[in-house]
Amino acid sequence: MYTFSSKLKTFSFVLMAVGLLGIGYGFLTAPKDLQEVEKIIASETHGGHGEAKHEVSVPAGEVHAEIGKTNEVKEAAEHKEHTEHVLHQLQNKPWASLYVACIFFMLLSMGVLAFYAIQQVAQAGWSPVLFRVMQGITAYLPVGSVIFFIILVVCGLNIFHSNSLFIWLDPEVVAHDKIIANKSGYLNFPFWIIRAAIFLIGWNLYRYFSRKNCLAQDQASDDLNYKKNFKMSAAFLVFFIVTESIMSWDWIMSIDPHWSSTLFGWYVFASFFVSGITTIALISLYLKSKGYLENVNTSHIHDLAKFMFGFSVFWTYLWFSQFMLIWYANIPEEITYFVTRIQLYNLPFFGAVVMNFLFPILILINTDFKRITWILVMAGTVILLGHYIDFFNMIMPGTVGDRWFIGISEIASVLFFLGLFIYVVFTALTKAPLLPKRNPFIEESKHFHY
Amino acid sequence: MSNKVIYAIYNDDDILMDAVKKTKAAHHHIEEVFTPFPVHGLDKAMGLAPTRLAICAFIYGLLGLAFGTWMMDYIMIQDWPQDIGGKPSFSYIDNMPAFVPIMFEETVFFAAHLMVITFYMRSKLWPFKVAENPDVRTTDDHFLMEVAVNDNEDELISFFQNTGAVEVKVIVKN
Numbered sequence: 001m002y003t004f005s006s007k008l009k010t011f012s013f014v015l016m017a018v019g020l021l022g023i024g025y026g027f028l029t030a031p032k033d034l035q036e037v038e039k040i041i042a043s044e045t046h047g048g049h050g051e052a053k054h055e056v057s058v059p060a061g062e063v064h065a066e067i068g069k070t071n072e073v074k075e076a077a078e079h080k081e082h083t084e085h086v087l088h089q090l091q092n093k094p095w096a097s098l099y100v101a102c103i104f105f106m107l108l109s110m111g112v113l114a115f116y117a118i119q120q121v122a123q124a125g126w127s128p129v130l131f132r133v134m135q136g137i138t139a140y141l142p143v144g145s146v147i148f149f150i151i152l153v154v155c156g157l158n159i160f161h162s163n164s165l166f167i168w169l170d171p172e173v174v175a176h177d178k179i180i181a182n183k184s185g186y187l188n189f190p191f192w193i194i195r196a197a198i199f200l201i202g203w204n205l206y207r208y209f210s211r212k213n214c215l216a217q218d219q220a221s222d223d224l225n226y227k228k229n230f231k232m233s234a235a236f237l238v239f240f241i242v243t244e245s246i247m248s249w250d251w252i253m254s255i256d257p258h259w260s261s262t263l264f265g266w267y268v269f270a271s272f273f274v275s276g277i278t279t280i281a282l283i284s285l286y287l288k289s290k291g292y293l294e295n296v297n298t299s300h301i302h303d304l305a306k307f308m309f310g311f312s313v314f315w316t317y318l319w320f321s322q323f324m325l326i327w328y329a330n331i332p333e334e335i336t337y338f339v340t341r342i343q344l345y346n347l348p349f350f351g352a353v354v355m356n357f358l359f360p361i362l363i364l365i366n367t368d369f370k371r372i373t374w375i376l377v378m379a380g381t382v383i384l385l386g387h388y389i390d391f392f393n394m395i396m397p398g399t400v401g402d403r404w405f406i407g408i409s410e411i412a413s414v415l416f417f418l419g420l421f422i423y424v425v426f427t428a429l430t431k432a433p434l435l436p437k438r439n440p441f442i443e444e445s446k447h448f449h450y
Numbered sequence: 451m452s453n454k455v456i457y458a459i460y461n462d463d464d465i466l467m468d469a470v471k472k473t474k475a476a477h478h479h480i481e482e483v484f485t486p487f488p489v490h491g492l493d494k495a496m497g498l499a500p501t502r503l504a505i506c507a508f509i510y511g512l513l514g515l516a517f518g519t520w521m522m523d524y525i526m527i528q529d530w531p532q533d534i535g536g537k538p539s540f541s542y543i544d545n546m547p548a549f550v551p552i553m554f555e556e557t558v559f560f561a562a563h564l565m566v567i568t569f570y571m572r573s574k575l576w577p578f579k580v581a582e583n584p585d586v587r588t589t590d591d592h593f594l595m596e597v598a599v600n601d602n603e604d605e606l607i608s609f610f611q612n613t614g615a616v617e618v619k620v621i622v623k624n
Contacts, residue, residue: 320550
């Protein structure tokens, strides 16, 4: 049995406390009205923005006086519109950073659950010694789903009148936007929130019963529970692939409701799936270094590292396929998605490719490296950070635009959810023995070597 | 010095593995082992050095990537930077996404083919090569270990008969 070290527990509490403080700071310092935004804009541009425009409207002579006046009126209206736009973006910032961190950690544990289900259905002979680690990580799913669902409800009902992460939730916007109005049969609050509830409940039910059966299998005298898990996992994978796709439209793609992409669901899947596998590897390495996983040898770690490598490449394949198809055809309504990202998010956009592709492919291609702990920890950290940036790139441009920054609210949100994740996962790991007893493949798994 | 060798023939891969380990322990020099199929762990038991074919393949892949990049840059950007459907041919990076499929395929092509050719050259395989088969049964269901004899013929024969060999032959090679 694993015992949660008090140091790690304290560490997770510190992370949560620091995170909460930072999140609170982010919300408190977000501007509340137009006056505050005026000040921010003025201090940023030193009036440069207004001056530059004014020069154009300076009347050259009496003839131009009239034009000058109308220009000034127009400019004032434009200025007000611009200020309102910036206000929305700045008010969105703490919400968006909370949302990115929340969905990242929830989907990460979802990636682990999908991997776990695949291992069950594939009757993998190497992985049963890691099942309890995977179940420990997926213990975050119920907690993460509840927080995530609350955030969705807060956004949807516009409680606190605080944010516009999903602009199609604003009836004002829908009334003046024909494209969004045409999508309102799908993108409307009740349908959206019911879908979210069904997906989250479905995933959590599988997690709950799969773990329950796995524990029951330890005490059983036959393989009935194992067979139940096999069938349930197969059914879950069908449910998962459908809901995963819809989930990615609902929770990520609908942030840019004027844009759509057909392989988006797969792309999101690849991102959180590789993060999940990386997390399994990192937590297994941690537990092994503490002496809790005696049956896990370097061959198991090597296999996980191969999955990290392979799915990093798979993610890149989908990233590039989505990017290149849109870049090549250059259709205005699609290309704006990437124009925004390349112009305003240049470093995170291409930096994510470096972190999620170039770095892992060069490090993890070597067989010997895939067995060395510190190399895997380094590669895993870069992959996880890279996929956080990936989610950042998907969500931020549509919510805060050019007002992005990885500052206190972003880092604090990550720290809070990281602390919560560590606390929940390692608490769950103490609840059951780390080695399943009567799994039909457990002996093979113990002696697995590659 | 005579150039005699011993052919110890086995009909089971487990017995062969044990025999190889015993032979290594007795410090007899194994010239070669012939098997009808890959025996897992045989190279380790014989103490063979690991292959460097993968390293070659990686280098060939880089070569292919460089070739693909150079080719597309020369043709599409340097030699005749034509406007084809509005694609930006001003610099390589401007039009890079369009070249990635070619760069990828060149990488795989070079890595795969040059590695295979390296394998053929290193293992001396070519179409009209004369087969170096010491006993036809080794391609079907028998395993053969070839050990050099250094004035210890009788000792070696009894040694291999004790390792479970179904047949021990002394052959004079020329």
